[in-house]
Amino acid sequence: MSKRLSENDKDEIVKSFKSGTAIEFLSKKHACTNSTIIRNLKKNLGELKYKELIKKSKYAKEKSETHKNQNKDLEKTNFENENFKNDSNDPKVLDENITSSNFASNDNFFEIAPIDFEIDNSSRKELSSFPISEVNFPKIVYMVVDKKIELEIKLLKDFPEWEFLPNDDLNRKAIEIFVDLSLAKRSCNKEQKVLKVPNTDVFRIAAPILLTRGISRIVFAENLIAL
Numbered sequence: 001m002s003k004r005l006s007e008n009d010k011d012e013i014v015k016s017f018k019s020g021t022a023i024e025f026l027s028k029k030h031a032c033t034n035s036t037i038i039r040n041l042k043k044n045l046g047e048l049k050y051k052e053l054i055k056k057s058k059y060a061k062e063k064s065e066t067h068k069n070q071n072k073d074l075e076k077t078n079f080e081n082e083n084f085k086n087d088s089n090d091p092k093v094l095d096e097n098i099t100s101s102n103f104a105s106n107d108n109f110f111e112i113a114p115i116d117f118e119i120d121n122s123s124r125k126e127l128s129s130f131p132i133s134e135v136n137f138p139k140i141v142y143m144v145v146d147k148k149i150e151l152e153i154k155l156l157k158d159f160p161e162w163e164f165l166p167n168d169d170l171n172r173k174a175i176e177i178f179v180d181l182s183l184a185k186r187s188c189n190k191e192q193k194v195l196k197v198p199n200t201d202v203f204r205i206a207a208p209i210l211l212t213r214g215i216s217r218i219v220f221a222e223n224l225i226a227l
Contacts, residue, residue: 004182005030005040013037014044020057033221034161039187054160129217129226132207137200141177141220142184145195151175151215152192159219174217175210177203 005013013026023041027034042050144152156162157170177197178184184194203218207227210216218225 005032005036010040010044013040017041017045017053022057035159035221036183038160129224132204132218132225132227135220135223135225137203137220138179139198139200141179141197141200142181143175143177143195143197144184144187144192146192149195153213153215154219156217156219156224161222162219162224172217173213173215174219175215176219179221 009030013030016026017023017037023034023037026037030037038050045053146152153173153175155170156165156172156174159174159176163170176187178187181194181196188194211227216227218227
């Protein structure tokens with residue numbers, strides 16, 4: 001269960017994130033979920049500033065990985081060139097290279113038949129969700145609804161932790177449920193309230209109805225549930 005963050009914790013999280021600290025590291029340090037860290041960052045920084053810092057962080061990481069790979073390739077090339085240089089000074093090695101390269105036998109040559117089948121170009125399958133039939137819900141959960149008890153419906157692209165999914169899946173409609181009451185309350189705005197769900201079997205019963213409304217996913221803590 002996620003702990004409640006103090007104001008000092010929230011200030012430290014914002015400063016660390018601005019300095020380039022990863023969300024995963026911050027969640028472990030403060031003993032809470034990635035969603036909690038992201039929610040507090042958005043609240044303190046604003047949506048636009050948060051997305052801007054996320055993009056900078058990804059760019060810096062990719063640039064670092066590219067630089068690291070380039071250094072590895074350069075070291076490999078230098079090593080191979082040095083070995084070739086040393087070997088080329090040896091007359092025996094030079095003779096062997098000339099013989100093997102110019103006079104190798106072609107007895108083992110054979111023709112490869114062209115591949116004759118269609119390549120499957122279907123879209124990448126979304127493998128991150130669990131069927132609702134395989135999920136064991138806790139006895140009580142909480143949901144955020146508006147004043148008229150209407151569900152708060154979001155798109156998966158509204159959840160930064162699932163942004164790696166294919167574009168088709170990011171446009172799926174989803175509802176979010178919480179096991180922690182305080183976490184649910186922190187997700188409310190002035191026009192919303194928290195609804196207690198004392199019997200979680202209702203999600204399996206209501207799944208066909210939710211699907212008719214276009215809702216096909218439930219976001220639950222670190223899990224993504226398919227209806």
